[in-house]
Amino acid sequence: xxxxxxxxxxxxxxxxxxxxxxxxxxxxxxxxxxxxxxxxxxxxxxxxxxxxxxxxxxxxxxxxxxxxxxxxxxxxxxxxxxxxxxxxxxxxxxxxxxxxxxxxxxxxxxxxxxxxxxxxxxxxxxxxxxxxxxxxxxxxxxxxxxxxxxxxxxxxxxxxxxxxxxxxxxxxxxxxxxxxxxxxxxxxxxxxxxxxxxxxxxxxxxxxxxxxxxxxxxxxxxxxxxxxxxxxxxxxxxxxxxxxxxxxxxxxxxxxxxxxxxxxxxxxxxxxxxxxxxxxxxxxxxxxxxxxxxxxxxxxxxxxxxxxxxxxxxxxxxxxxxxxxxxxxxxxxxxxxxxxxxxxxxxxxxxxxxxxxxxxxxxxxxxxxxxxxxxxxxxxxxxxxxxxxxxxxxxxxxxxxxxxxxxxxxxxxxxxxxxxxxxxxxxxxxxxxxxxxxxxxx
Amino acid sequence: xxxxxxxxxxxxxxxxxxxxxxxxxxxxxxxxxxxxxxxxxxxxxxxxxxxxxxxxxxxxxxxxxxxxxxxxxxxxxxxxxxxxxxxxxxxxxxxxxxxxxxxxxxxxxxxxxxxxxxxxxxxxxxxxxxxxxxxxxxxxxxxxxxxxxxxxxxxxxxxxxxxxxxxxxxxxxxxxxxxxxxxxxxxxxxxxxxxxxxxxxxxxxxxxxxxxxxxxxxxxxxxxxxxxxxxxxxxxxxxxxxxxxxxxxxxxxxxxxxxxxxxxxxxxxxxxxxxxxxxxxxxxxxxxxxxxxxxxxxxxxxxxxxxxxxxxxxxxxxxxxxxxxxxxxxxxxxxxxxxxxxxxxxxxxxxxxxxxxxxxxxxxxxxxxxxxxxx
Ligand SMILES: Cc1ncc(C[n+]2csc(CCOP(=O)(O)OP(=O)(O)O)c2C)c(N)n1
Ligand code: SF4
Ligand SMILES: [Mg+2]
Numbered sequence: 141x142x143x144x145x146x147x148x149x150x151x152x153x154x155x156x157x158x159x160x161x162x163x164x165x166x167x168x169x170x171x172x173x174x175x176x177x178x179x180x181x182x183x184x185x186x187x188x189x190x191x192x193x194x195x196x197x198x199x200x201x202x203x204x205x206x207x208x209x210x211x212x213x214x215x216x217x218x219x220x221x222x223x224x225x226x227x228x229x230x231x232x233x234x235x236x237x238x239x240x241x242x243x244x245x246x247x248x249x250x251x252x253x254x255x256x257x258x259x260x261x262x263x264x265x266x267x268x269x270x271x272x273x274x275x276x277x278x279x280x281x282x283x284x285x286x287x288x289x290x291x292x293x294x295x296x297x298x299x300x301x302x303x304x305x306x307x308x309x310x311x312x313x314x315x316x317x318x319x320x321x322x323x324x325x326x327x328x329x330x331x332x333x334x335x336x337x338x339x340x341x342x343x344x345x346x347x348x349x350x351x352x353x354x355x356x357x358x359x360x361x362x363x364x365x366x367x368x369x370x371x372x373x374x375x376x377x378x379x380x381x382x383x384x385x386x387x388x389x390x391x392x393x394x395x396x397x398x399x400x401x402x403x404x405x406x407x408x409x410x411x412x413x414x415x416x417x418x419x420x421x422x423x424x425x426x427x428x429x430x431x432x433x434x435x436x437x438x439x440x441x442x443x444x445x446x447x448x449x450x451x452x453x454x455x456x457x458x459x460x461x462x463x464x465x466x467x468x469x470x471x472x473x474x475x476x477x478x479x480x481x482x483x484x485x486x487x488x489x490x491x492x493x494x495x496x497x498x499x500x501x502x503x504x505x506x507x508x509x510x511x512x513x514x515x516x517x518x519x520x521x522x523x524x525x526x527x528x529x530x531x532x533x534x535x536x537x538x539x540x541x542x543x544x545x546x547x548x549x550x551x552x553x554x555x556x557x558x559x560x561x562x563x564x565x566x567x568x569x570x571x572x573x574x575x576x577x578x579x580x581x582x
Numbered sequence: 583x584x585x586x587x588x589x590x591x592x593x594x595x596x597x598x599x600x601x602x603x604x605x606x607x608x609x610x611x612x613x614x615x616x617x618x619x620x621x622x623x624x625x626x627x628x629x630x631x632x633x634x635x636x637x638x639x640x641x642x643x644x645x646x647x648x649x650x651x652x653x654x655x656x657x658x659x660x661x662x663x664x665x666x667x668x669x670x671x672x673x674x675x676x677x678x679x680x681x682x683x684x685x686x687x688x689x690x691x692x693x694x695x696x697x698x699x700x701x702x703x704x705x706x707x708x709x710x711x712x713x714x715x716x717x718x719x720x721x722x723x724x725x726x727x728x729x730x731x732x733x734x735x736x737x738x739x740x741x742x743x744x745x746x747x748x749x750x751x752x753x754x755x756x757x758x759x760x761x762x763x764x765x766x767x768x769x770x771x772x773x774x775x776x777x778x779x780x781x782x783x784x785x786x787x788x789x790x791x792x793x794x795x796x797x798x799x800x801x802x803x804x805x806x807x808x809x810x811x812x813x814x815x816x817x818x819x820x821x822x823x824x825x826x827x828x829x830x831x832x833x834x835x836x837x838x839x840x841x842x843x844x845x846x847x848x849x850x851x852x853x854x855x856x857x858x859x860x861x862x863x864x865x866x867x868x869x870x871x872x873x874x875x876x877x878x879x880x881x882x883x884x885x886x887x888x889x890x891x892x893x894x895x896x897x898x899x900x901x902x903x904x905x906x907x908x909x910x911x912x913x914x915x916x917x918x919x920x921x922x923x924x925x926x927x928x929x930x931x932x933x934x935x936x937x938x939x940x941x942x943x944x945x946x947x948x949x950x951x952x953x954x955x956x957x
Contacts, residue, residue, distance in 0.1 A: 154818070183805050184805055185801055187800055187801075192810075197819075199807075200809070200817075204805060205800050205805055205806050205807070206806075206808070206817075207807075207809075208809040208810055210670060210673055210810055213670070216640045216644055216647065217643050217646055217647035218647065219640070219644050219647060220605070220644035220649075221647040221801075223631050223644065223647075224604070224605055224649075224651035224652065224655075225799075225800065225801040227801060228800065244637055248636040248640065382631065382633075385626075386631075389626055391627075392623065392624070395586060397585060397586060398586065398760075427758070434587055438760075439759075440760050441757055441758065441759050442757070443753075443757050448696060448697065467871045468945065469753065469757055469867070469943065470942065470943040470945060
């Protein structure tokens with residue numbers, strides 16, 4: 141054995157470990173020390189992450205980096221540390237309490253299989269807070285919070301880890317002679333490894349339950365749970381797989397820069413609302429329309445409103461175009477309002493009813509609209525869309541709007557389509573704009 | 583000078599890359615989900631790591647770990663997620679962790695209106711964790727500013743070893759606007775000051791209490807400590823009342839002493855004005871339309887738009903209120919930042935809040951009318 145770094149990885153600079161006499165934590169920590177001493181890991185590349193609880197006092201007694209975090213969350217810091225610096229050896233010390241409150245992280249760490257070693261100091265109760273029951277308290281176990289004996293089933297940490305995909309899991313007790321060797325195996329395992337180590341809380345669980353070292357050996361038999369090495373398998377390590385998949389990503393899409401090459405006729409901020417149904421590509425048509433505005437030297441804003449269940453119901457886009465910077469982005473009284481289908485009308489009916497005479501309202505000929513002071517233009521939008529093809533109704537309507545309003549040249553909208561749409565649908569889109577222009581010109 | 587049409591969330595993601603962000607973790611939530619998506623796309627292509635965590639507690643936990651290992655880290659969420667961050671924000675404060683936290687605010691409380699905007703988390707951000715220590719919070723008003731303030735948030739996090747909040751709103755996060763990011767003036771990029779390899783290192787070492795300790799990353803040149811518990815400058819647990827108080831004083835002083843340096847605001851003062859608008863975020867844009875309209879009508883009006891909400895830029899606020907008869911504070915909440923203005927208001931000046939949380943923007947006319955601006 142070399143002692144390149146330390147003859148022992150535990151420091152006595154802070155005095156003895158703050159454990160009660162006979163506490164199982166002390167045995168586990170000595171075995172961890174023995175394992176680290178045999179391994180001689182560069183202490184600068186080694187992090188002992190601890191959870192909360194008596195076991196959480198341990199990290200700083202090691203001559204290594206120590207990270208003491210929140211109750212149940214130690215695996216999350218370990219994950220961040222390891223992802224940020226794959227060179228680190230990360231060992232997490234957690235109590236049975238941490239396994240309960242941090243159960244989601246235990247499952248995720250097992251699924252993820254990042255190279256972290258989790259040592260659970262499992263003493264069947266919350267030592268630090270006075271011996272209350274935990275997720276591993278055996279049935280019948282007496283604790284201050286189970287005065288009539290525990291009736292909640294204890295969890296099998298290794299089985300849960302295995303079920304979630306842990307690639308290495310061991311169960312033993314703090315008296316195991318070769319625990320340090322098992323810890324070494326766990327640390328060396330290239331993935332997430334769990335050591336569920338059963339032990340005595342001499343202050344609480346042991347005296348209350350007339351429990352001792354012998355009982356501990358017996359419990360592992362009577363519990364019906366497996367012990368020893370329970371899982372050992374191989375699966376890609378998360379960090380390595382992440383880095384590999386990142387390296388294989390296609391290059392990022394180019395930024396779609398907009399050149400202001402067209403002119404416009406706007407003197408002031410102008411609000412346009414288009415309302416339709418999910419699946420009609422309303423947002424996409426609105427975006428092409430907004431971008432065409434920018435290509436015509438205008439400022440633009442766009443907001444889209446649709447139900448959380450995106451494939452059904454309304455789709456409403458609000459667009460502002462303005463020759464100067466746009467401050468207020470809501471449209472209380474739209475200058476142009478386009479309604480292509482029933483869903484859009486339903487969503488905006490109250491607004492339609494409140495419109496003033498300054499709004500130009502373009503609606504499909506088939507829609508029954510509420511009384512409104514707006515100037516109404518009825519167009520055969522649905523019929524035209526049947527001709528032009530699926531997903532064209534938005535652009536037909538906006539094509540008509542641009543022809544009618546002359547906010548900017550129709551060519552800007554056409555160019556926007558050429559610039560921004562996938563090649564396969566450009567022709568259909570341009571045809572839709574033309575149809576819209578013709579409707580408005582008629 | 584490429585013009586683009588992008589939403590605030592994308593601008594923040596691009597600002598993060600620009601600032602040198604190397605780690606992002608988040609959990610999907612409207613209206614912050616697209617930011618998670620942009621970071622998942624951008625990070626791996628920019629030598630970084632981005633990951634969807636199992637929940638918000640894990641998101642911020644991953645980020646704290648990654649930051650302490652030397653990566654500039656960011657996470658993003660909205661109301662329900664910010665609530666889950668609370669305990670870990672305390673951890674980042676006590677551990678002096680550089681961290682950027684984006685809150686794309688939505689109307690609450692609780693699940694509230696997931697797809698609607700609000701500014702309901704202002705005072706929650708200030709008092710976000712048990713113990714009540716200061717944080718830094720910036721609030722952009724538009725997409726370009728979201729980009730700029732993201733870079734500034736990273737700088738401040740690194741400089742002061744503290745979580746820095748970017749308080750945006752669905753109304754910025756998910757609204758596309760015309761921007762030219764190249765024309766946005768950005769500050770120099772600041773990186774944390776790292777401890778010299780040849781010197782002994784204490785993770786929380788300061789001389790005078792406002793001094794920000796230098797940092798040594800986990801896995802770097804020193805063996806280092808990080809702890810959630812009350813500790814001394816070595817990072818060792820302590821129960822010494824004097825040391826405990828000294829550390830608390832330090833968390834407060836390092837931010838308070840830098841208040842003027844951190845202060846970011848835009849002033850638009852009018853000589854002799856008796857009416858003042860103090861606003862921030864998306865609502866400041868309605869306020870600026872109101873200001874222009876009132877001036878056109880012949881009223882004297884001044885305006886202060888605050889970008890650094892916390893620490894409260896008191897010097898600027900007090901200066902702006904000189905000679906003012908009435909200050910209007912419009913907010914998409916029921917009167918939160920108004921509390922800060924009220925405590926700084928000179929005797930005799932009235933502070934009028936124009937507030938709502940009906941999920942819609944405050945309009946300029948609403949602000950003028952309800953603020954009694956023509957009275
Ligand atoms: C969020 C939170 N809830 C509760 C506590 C209080 N607490 C401190 S230690 C502990 C239980 C620790 O038990 P365990 O993890 O089994 O460790 P042990 O003390 O047995 O070593 C609890 C509940 C806390 N620190 N944080
Ligand atoms: S209370 Fe129990 S777990 Fe804690 S130190 Fe004492 S014996 Fe160990
Ligand atoms: Mg325990």
